[in-house]
Amino acid sequence: MDQYFDRAMPGPETQLLFDEAKRLGIGFCLGYAELVEEEGRLRRFNTSILIDRAGTLVGKYRKIHLPGHAEYEPQRSHQHLEKRYFEVGNTGFQVWEAFGGTVGMAICNDRRWVETYRVMGLQNVELIMIGYNTPVSDSLSGETETLRMFHNHLTMQAGAYQNSTWVVGVAKAGVEDGHRLMGGSVIVAPTGEIVAAAETEGDELIVADCDLDRCKYYKSHIFNFAAHRRPEFYGRITEQKGVTKGP
Amino acid sequence: MDQYFDRAMPGPETQLLFDEAKRLGIGFCLGYAELVEEEGRLRRFNTSILIDRAGTLVGKYRKIHLPGHAEYEPQRSHQHLEKRYFEVGNTGFQVWEAFGGTVGMAICNDRRWVETYRVMGLQNVELIMIGYNTPVSDSLSGETETLRMFHNHLTMQAGAYQNSTWVVGVAKAGVEDGHRLMGGSVIVAPTGEIVAAAETEGDELIVADCDLDRCKYYKSHIFNFAAHRRPEFYGRITEQKGVTKGP
Numbered sequence: 001m002d003q004y005f006d007r008a009m010p011g012p013e014t015q016l017l018f019d020e021a022k023r024l025g026i027g028f029c030l031g032y033a034e035l036v037e038e039e040g041r042l043r044r045f046n047t048s049i050l051i052d053r054a055g056t057l058v059g060k061y062r063k064i065h066l067p068g069h070a071e072y073e074p075q076r077s078h079q080h081l082e083k084r085y086f087e088v089g090n091t092g093f094q095v096w097e098a099f100g101g102t103v104g105m106a107i108c109n110d111r112r113w114v115e116t117y118r119v120m121g122l123q124n125v126e127l128i129m130i131g132y133n134t135p136v137s138d139s140l141s142g143e144t145e146t147l148r149m150f151h152n153h154l155t156m157q158a159g160a161y162q163n164s165t166w167v168v169g170v171a172k173a174g175v176e177d178g179h180r181l182m183g184g185s186v187i188v189a190p191t192g193e194i195v196a197a198a199e200t201e202g203d204e205l206i207v208a209d210c211d212l213d214r215c216k217y218y219k220s221h222i223f224n225f226a227a228h229r230r231p232e233f234y235g236r237i238t239e240q241k242g243v244t245k246g247p
Numbered sequence: 248m249d250q251y252f253d254r255a256m257p258g259p260e261t262q263l264l265f266d267e268a269k270r271l272g273i274g275f276c277l278g279y280a281e282l283v284e285e286e287g288r289l290r291r292f293n294t295s296i297l298i299d300r301a302g303t304l305v306g307k308y309r310k311i312h313l314p315g316h317a318e319y320e321p322q323r324s325h326q327h328l329e330k331r332y333f334e335v336g337n338t339g340f341q342v343w344e345a346f347g348g349t350v351g352m353a354i355c356n357d358r359r360w361v362e363t364y365r366v367m368g369l370q371n372v373e374l375i376m377i378g379y380n381t382p383v384s385d386s387l388s389g390e391t392e393t394l395r396m397f398h399n400h401l402t403m404q405a406g407a408y409q410n411s412t413w414v415v416g417v418a419k420a421g422v423e424d425g426h427r428l429m430g431g432s433v434i435v436a437p438t439g440e441i442v443a444a445a446e447t448e449g450d451e452l453i454v455a456d457c458d459l460d461r462c463k464y465y466k467s468h469i470f471n472f473a474a475h476r477r478p479e480f481y482g483r484i485t486e487q488k489g490v491t492k493g494p
Binding site: 064065066067088092093095102109112113114115117118119121122123124140141143147150151154155157158161162191192193217219221222223224225226227228229230231233234235236237238239240241242243244245 | 311312313314335339340342349356359360361362364365366368369370371387388390394397398401402404405408409438439440464466468469470471472473474475476477478480481482483484485486487488489490491492
């Protein structure tokens with residue numbers, strides 16, 4: 001058992017990152033594989049933490065929407081074993097007051113699920129930070145790289161607009177175990193428009209001035225939830241998990 | 248009180264449409280302002296009905312997400328008084344077996360709300376028909392026409408992909424009370440891709456071969472709800488209507 005994961009953040013390997021960020025007054029979001037003793041046993045989560053400009057740990061999120069499968073599937077060009085190696089996160093979709101606004105986190109496959117954004121939207125989220133690590137191809141679907149990038153951006157842009165929040169999607173790029181990762185990092189405004197985007201599959205820094213006041217217009221008009229939502233007709237969303245055709 | 252709205256469909260004004268569609272073996276979806284006596288009083292709903300190829304009325308939907316406001320607002324270039332003239336629909340988001348698959352309906356502003364698509368997605372919807380009537384401008388927001396068309400398509404494309412369903416969005420185009428309507432009718436595949444689109448603001452017929460089997464792949468993989476959804480963390484979606492920051 002690698003004791004590295006069991007240490008609280010920052011551990012010795014990440015202390016330098018925390019120190020340098022604090023020296024520069026830069027907050028950040030960091031994803032990692034978390035090994036923790038909880039409820040009397042060792043547990044593994046796919047985790048992100050949020051650190052403010054002063055170097056203080058503000059929030060922790062454990063990934064809820066684990067994709068893929070739990071057993072080896074030989075027909076795949078690469079395995080997708082998140083359901084084998086991680087437990088479903090137990091933190092829920094929380095938000096935190098930081099960076100002068102209300103901030104939330106999600107991880108990778110969470111970005112494809114409307115509930116991710118909505119649960120945070122209902123807590124007035126203004127900036128959602130999402131790390132992801134997605135290969136350019138899916139050997140089962142035969143999707144083109146272009147279609148997969150379209151889905152990557154479509155879900156984050158819709159999540160931003162429909163909840164009137166900034167969304168920052170940060171990709172791992174490059175090659176992992178011989179498989180190219182899609183990259184495609186973006187900063188999305190509350191209008192759903194991409195205001196900054198990575199252009200290559202290499203290392204890049206992208207920057208945007210995220211005015212959180214830009215969240216206000218849609219939150220108080222077209223997406224004024226208190227005025228327009230009708231939860232009395234949304235029961236299936238929480239009452240059932242999979243598809244049920246009956247009443 | 249105009250008795251027209253109080254008659255069951257088809258009324259004398261629409262009988263010709265029903266007859267001609269039946270003669271040609273074409274099913275259709277029809278939106279109208281419904282005036283009905285229910286619960287001992289006259290009620291107004293924004294309604295759509297679904298008619299199959301044999302001319303049989305298959306389903307009725309009454310609009311749930313009424314946008315706008317209930318009182319005159321002089322600062323607007325045009326009024327948006329749906330909350331004044333209609334009641335919130337009481338049918339819920341149902342689906343019907345028709346056209347060889349599972350079909351749902353939504354109306355106009357419903358298309359911007361993730362819950363619309365998800366509640367039908369949880370009933371295995373394969374084709375959602377949406378009529379809308381949206382002006383090119385919003386005098387309060389100052390949005391460009393391009394941004395408003397982007398939102399129109401973004402929400403339908405995301406709803407299609409995230410629920411692996413066809414979405415058919417049919418716009419009223421042309422000029423109404425001196426205000427141009429945006430048009431932009433589209434047929435969206437379960438991949439979220441637009442496969443047919445109107446090109447003008449005039450009358451047009453757009454056509455696509457909607458193979459409902461194309462819904463199957465995502466429904467059984469990336470959007471296999473039974474495998475991947477986590478309703479235990481979605482509670483806010485049905486427990487609260489507006490924004491609440493606390494737990």
